[in-house]
Amino acid sequence: MLEFDSVTKSYGGTVVLDDLSFAIQSGQMFGFCGANGAGKTTAMRIALGLVRACRGEVRWNGRTIDLEMRRRIGYMPEERGLYPKMRVLDQLTYFGMLHGMTKTAAHDSALPLIDRLGVNQRTGEALEKLSLGNQQKVQLAAALVHMPEVLILDEPFSGLDPVGVDALADVLLERCRAGVPVVFSSHQLDLVERLCDSVGIINGGRMVAQGSVNELREREGNRQLRVVVLDASPGWAAQVRGVHVLSQQGSEVLLELDDPARDQEVLAAAQRTGRVQHFSWRAPTLTELFREAVAA
Amino acid sequence: MTSRTVVWLVARREITAKLRDKGFLLSTAFILALIVGSAVLPVAFSGGSSTYDVGVVGNTGQLEAAVLAQADAGGLDVELRAYDDTDAAKSAVAAEQVVAAIDGGQVVVDSSLDPALERVLNAAAGMLVAQERLAEAGIDPAEVAEALSVPPLEVVPLDTDAERNAQRQFIAFLGVVVLYGLMILIGQYVAMGVVEEKSSRVVELLLSTIKPWQLLAGKVIGLGLLGLAQLLLICVAGLAAAIAFDVLAVPGDAIGAMAHVIGWFILGYALYAALFATGAALVSRQEDLQTVLMPLIGILVAAFVVAIQAAQNPDGVLARITSLVPALSPMVMPVRSAAGAVAWWELVLAVVLNLVAIALVIRLGGRVYAGALLRTGGKVKIKDALAGS
Numbered sequence: 001m002l003e004f005d006s007v008t009k010s011y012g013g014t015v016v017l018d019d020l021s022f023a024i025q026s027g028q029m030f031g032f033c034g035a036n037g038a039g040k041t042t043a044m045r046i047a048l049g050l051v052r053a054c055r056g057e058v059r060w061n062g063r064t065i066d067l068e069m070r071r072r073i074g075y076m077p078e079e080r081g082l083y084p085k086m087r088v089l090d091q092l093t094y095f096g097m098l099h100g101m102t103k104t105a106a107h108d109s110a111l112p113l114i115d116r117l118g119v120n121q122r123t124g125e126a127l128e129k130l131s132l133g134n135q136q137k138v139q140l141a142a143a144l145v146h147m148p149e150v151l152i153l154d155e156p157f158s159g160l161d162p163v164g165v166d167a168l169a170d171v172l173l174e175r176c177r178a179g180v181p182v183v184f185s186s187h188q189l190d191l192v193e194r195l196c197d198s199v200g201i202i203n204g205g206r207m208v209a210q211g212s213v214n215e216l217r218e219r220e221g222n223r224q225l226r227v228v229v230l231d232a233s234p235g236w237a238a239q240v241r242g243v244h245v246l247s248q249q250g251s252e253v254l255l256e257l258d259d260p261a262r263d264q265e266v267l268a269a270a271q272r273t274g275r276v277q278h279f280s281w282r283a284p285t286l287t288e289l290f291r292e293a294v295a296a
Numbered sequence: 297m298t299s300r301t302v303v304w305l306v307a308r309r310e311i312t313a314k315l316r317d318k319g320f321l322l323s324t325a326f327i328l329a330l331i332v333g334s335a336v337l338p339v340a341f342s343g344g345s346s347t348y349d350v351g352v353v354g355n356t357g358q359l360e361a362a363v364l365a366q367a368d369a370g371g372l373d374v375e376l377r378a379y380d381d382t383d384a385a386k387s388a389v390a391a392e393q394v395v396a397a398i399d400g401g402q403v404v405v406d407s408s409l410d411p412a413l414e415r416v417l418n419a420a421a422g423m424l425v426a427q428e429r430l431a432e433a434g435i436d437p438a439e440v441a442e443a444l445s446v447p448p449l450e451v452v453p454l455d456t457d458a459e460r461n462a463q464r465q466f467i468a469f470l471g472v473v474v475l476y477g478l479m480i481l482i483g484q485y486v487a488m489g490v491v492e493e494k495s496s497r498v499v500e501l502l503l504s505t506i507k508p509w510q511l512l513a514g515k516v517i518g519l520g521l522l523g524l525a526q527l528l529l530i531c532v533a534g535l536a537a538a539i540a541f542d543v544l545a546v547p548g549d550a551i552g553a554m555a556h557v558i559g560w561f562i563l564g565y566a567l568y569a570a571l572f573a574t575g576a577a578l579v580s581r582q583e584d585l586q587t588v589l590m591p592l593i594g595i596l597v598a599a600f601v602v603a604i605q606a607a608q609n610p611d612g613v614l615a616r617i618t619s620l621v622p623a624l625s626p627m628v629m630p631v632r633s634a635a636g637a638v639a640w641w642e643l644v645l646a647v648v649l650n651l652v653a654i655a656l657v658i659r660l661g662g663r664v665y666a667g668a669l670l671r672t673g674g675k676v677k678i679k680d681a682l683a684g685s
Contacts (some may be wrong), residue, residue, distance in 0.1 A: 006506065026669045049503075049504065049505040050500060050503055050504060050670060051670075066503075067507065070504060070505060071297070071505050074502065075504045077500040077504075079497040079500060080497065081497025081498040081499070081500065081501065082496065082498050083492075083493075083498055083500070084315075084496055085313065085317075086309075086313065090312075094305070094309055095501070097305055097506055098302070098305060098502070098505050098506060100297050105676075114512070137404055142501065158560065194483075
């Protein structure tokens with residue numbers, strides 16, 4: 001289990017992380033969401049020992065993360081960067097070795113990884129000769145080459161094409177299934193929704209919502225009812241007691257109920273006014289949950 | 297993983313990267329050519345004797361024979377050309393076909409006469425006159441010639457070490473030039489490498505798995521080993537060229553002086569590389585590098601100038617003091633050592649002081665380096681870097 005325990009960080013008088021606590025189980029994929037400047041990168045850098053926390057600590061299986069432990073973490077920094085003039089394969093082998101692998105093991109691990117992530121250029125080329133998308137894939141390979149026990153990735157999907165996204169998601173899910181806890185930050189919330197078992201939304205250095213996407217939905221009280229009625233008389237929904245019309249577009253209305261249990265009364269009213277084509281509770285998307293959580 | 301493994305991994309990467317760098321290989325070849333050239337060029341310039349073309353007016357066989365005989369005795373190469381009259385000889389001098397023309401009791405020259413040639417011509421003229429007068433007095437010309445041929449005086453030098461000392465100083469001077477060049481070159485490599493890691497941001501990935509000092513040490517050691525290899529190559533090539541072209545009288549002295557230069561390269565390089573790396577960590581772009589390196593290069597230039605002065609006056613007050621000052625001693629001390637005027641305690645003191653300086657710079661510079669590495673953007677202030685480490 002990877003635990004962030006009351007991690008607090010401030011620069012001068014500015015608080016960047018405020019008593020941040022959350023945990024990721026082994027084999028869990030954790031999506032770290034938050035607006036720009038919310039503190040995601042700082043939290044990840046603290047886990048990697050690049051920034052020192054003012055208070056609190058990050059633990060792996062109950063032990064404070066030290067340098068020896070850090071070698072077993074796979075990290076992809078937000079600010080991408082490898083040696084521009086170093087050859088791709090040499091580079092990955094080097095980073096594998098810096099994480100404690102033998103030269104042969106690092107080399108043997110790097111080769112299939114490059115292939116799987118779809119770096120379809122010669123691996124003997126200097127990194128700077130590759131396209132930006134391929135450089136990004138090599139960066140990911142550098143985080144994965146040493147078969148890390150924990151993965152911490154800052155915006156790993158940004159800059160990848162849909163095929164690249166799928167390839168990376170595939171690799172991450174595979175590592176996840178092998179028991180590796182994966183934390184990644186992303187602004188692509190549909191992707192987070194699709195991939196993650198658990199989501200944390202951070203705002204102003206504080207964790208404002210946390211749990212599985214379903215749990216977050218449950219917690220979200222005011223769910224919306226989407227009703228499509230053909231040949232309805234205008235304003236039919238507003239006449240039903242305890243119903244607020246959020247929006248109306250042609251024959252489609254989006255409603256909010258004071259008491260969700262009275263949805264059948266709404267259905268009855270709809271049937272009286274015309275032909276009901278669609279009637280459903282609409283699950284809020286993670287984007288909507290995110291907006292709600294950040295606005296609160 | 298032990299620190300040694302990590303440092304060696306970093307060092308090896310630096311070495312491999314440089315050995316694949318065409319710029320580095322070219323600069324090595326250039327330095328080698330320069331050193332071999334400087335060992336061989338003096339031979340090419342001074343060893344080859346020059347020929348004097350001298351004109352003679354009229355048919356004076358005796359004079360010609362006398363000039364050639366004197367030139368031979370004086371070690372000069374003189375070639376004679378005959379002219380019919382004074383005007384022809386004068387125009388030949390004016391056209392620089394001949395450096396001088398003998399016309400009866402006169403020597404016509406363009407502006408001045410080479411002193412060596414003047415002695416030859418005067419001696420020849422004097423001998424001719426003596427022969428004539430003795431012949432007039434009735435003495436057999438053959439006897440005259442024999443009586444006048446005197447073997448040259450044998451030269452017995454009292455100061456046998458003079459040439460040797462001059463040679464030692466020349467080697468020390470050359471050593472300082474090489475030291476200066478290599479320290480600037482390798483120091484810049486260290487600085488550029490630090491900035492490259494910062495500007496490419498690879499440093500964040502590196503520091504998530506190794507400590508700043510391990511990165512610094514690996515870089516300095518790796519590039520230092522390359523510099524040392526270059527230096528050894530230069531010494532061997534220079535020595536081989538000097539021996540092949542017979543420039544060195546005593547190779548033993550040269551080897552001793554080179555040993556000093558190599559030892560001081562290690563001490564000087566460690567100090568300057570740590571300083572350069574610390575300075576480089578403060579900036580994020582290669583363009584900003586020169587601004588932070590300027591004062592450090594200034595110290596190196598000062599050390600170079602003082603060392604050149606010390607080569608001329610190894611026992612002077614300036615040389616004696618600066619050969620003890622850290623950062624200056626690596627350049628000045630090998631010069632004084634080569635001149636053979638260093639007391640053992642001076643050498644020990646200089647080494648100890650330099651080691652203390654290295655320890656201080658690595659300690660303080662290492663903190664600045666660690667604190668500044670992850671700060672990108674403008675120039676980081678030393679104070680902020682220390683606070684951040």
